[in-house]
Amino acid sequence: xxxxxxxxxxxxxxxxxxxxxxxxxxxxxxxxxxxxxxxxxxxxxxxxxxxxxxxxxxxxxxxxxxxxxxxxxxxxxxxxxxxxxxxxxxxxxxxxxxxxxxxxxxx
Amino acid sequence: xxxxxxxxxxxxxxxxxxxxxxxxxxxxxxxxxxxxxxxxxxxxxxxxxxxxxxxxxxxxxxxxxxxxxxxxxxxxxxxxxxxxxxxxxxxxxxxxxxxxxxxxxxxxxxxxxxxxxxxx
Numbered sequence: 001x002x003x004x005x006x007x008x009x010x011x012x013x014x015x016x017x018x019x020x021x022x023x024x025x026x027x028x029x030x031x032x033x034x035x036x037x038x039x040x041x042x043x044x045x046x047x048x049x050x051x052x053x054x055x056x057x058x059x060x061x062x063x064x065x066x067x068x069x070x071x072x073x074x075x076x077x078x079x080x081x082x083x084x085x086x087x088x089x090x091x092x093x094x095x096x097x098x099x100x101x102x103x104x105x106x107x
Numbered sequence: 108x109x110x111x112x113x114x115x116x117x118x119x120x121x122x123x124x125x126x127x128x129x130x131x132x133x134x135x136x137x138x139x140x141x142x143x144x145x146x147x148x149x150x151x152x153x154x155x156x157x158x159x160x161x162x163x164x165x166x167x168x169x170x171x172x173x174x175x176x177x178x179x180x181x182x183x184x185x186x187x188x189x190x191x192x193x194x195x196x197x198x199x200x201x202x203x204x205x206x207x208x209x210x211x212x213x214x215x216x217x218x219x220x221x222x223x224x225x226x227x
Contacts, residue, residue, distance in 0.1 A: 001170050032211065034213035034214075036154075038154075043219060043220060044214075049212065087153065089154075089156075089214075091211065091212065095167065095169075096144060096146075098155065099153075
């Protein structure tokens, strides 16, 4: 089975900082990679699908890249409302495995 | 507008079987490509995908929980039901149902979740 890992597990950054989160799949998953944002006490929200396609309504400071096994979520300029835990997910047709999450808070 | 809502017991005893129902509106599980899945999240922990059923009755399960899970659909009622057998305190979690609008598409619409506690 495909395993998903994320790094770092948590980070603290200042408003305006560029933030990068990495997700790695244990085997190639093409671009079947999604990113979700989950704010404290809230339901997960789909940010990016197909590794780099931004969902409607998601701010353009969010971007995704990668293919195969290595993927990246970037927040170009961190805002206070971006404090959340971010999860990657492999969603090929057979499995929908989530990564362990990366908690982002403000320094 | 697409909505999903989970319902079921908030408290189950160890060894019991959990049955959760996802009632949805704004889409149909007879539409080609559509799927509904279940995801859970123990308090303070990560998301864990459990199962998904497609419009054509194709069913997918988490390998680690496959022996305990059954997912079914009732298209006439717009419902998807998940059963999980032999519940244990480690299964205490918020259980979400979510829609996958196309085949091989992530979950873009989620229910609010329901907290299930396993305790004697």
